[in-house]
Amino acid sequence: MSTSHKEKIIRVLQLFQTTDEKTPMNAVQISQKLEEEYGMENVHRTSIYDDVRLLQSCGYPIKQAENSHKGWYMEKHLLEDWEIKLMLDSVQQARCVSVHEANEIRNKLLNLTSQRGRSRFSHMIMPLPGNVRGVGQTVRKRKV
CATH class of the missing domain: 1.10.10.10 (Winged helix-like DNA-binding domain superfamily/Winged helix DNA-binding domain)
Structure with a gap:
């Protein structure tokens, strides 16, 4: 071959x-x-x-x-669309990832679905103020 x-x-x-x-x-x-x-x-x-x-x-x-x-x-993809949506929702609500990291995760998840699934989910991960940390922000560790 x-x-x-x-x-x-x-x-x-x-x-x-x-x-x-x-x-x-x-x-x-x-x-x-x-x-x-x-x-x-x-x-x-x-x-x-x-x-x-x-x-x-x-x-x-x-x-x-x-x-x-x-x-x-x-017929089957690595993840079902509902599983991808669940993970996208979780990333969108996460306070411990930056906007850049959230977009990277979003792109990786979208690559695991069909073209139709990508178009359905492409609008997701529009970071909301306070939900994800900004560029240069770090996650604060709590004092014990």
Whole structure:
């Protein structure tokens, strides 16, 4: 297997991590995204089918959409959307993290969900005054 083919499989997997049941991708869309986002030209639709089968045989939960023309989607992500929302809410209320740290945590959590999930949660973590410490502020230790 050539290096470019290995990279293509990894990129296809990364694209599937942005999908869910409501936003599947078909072979043509995957091929277009590979070209637009990663500069991979002339990716044949039939090679995408082979990549999907390979990923499925490796245990990735990639499922066919109900309408097969719509393509496939990643059935399960590392965290469910409600779990990500719970963690985002917790970070937003935390007094022990800076605005910068809160935004870093937010970005990491958003990378664990689909594109649809990202758009639903992207407005979150708008630090409220007094909820997170400002830049340069430190957490005060209580005297015992």
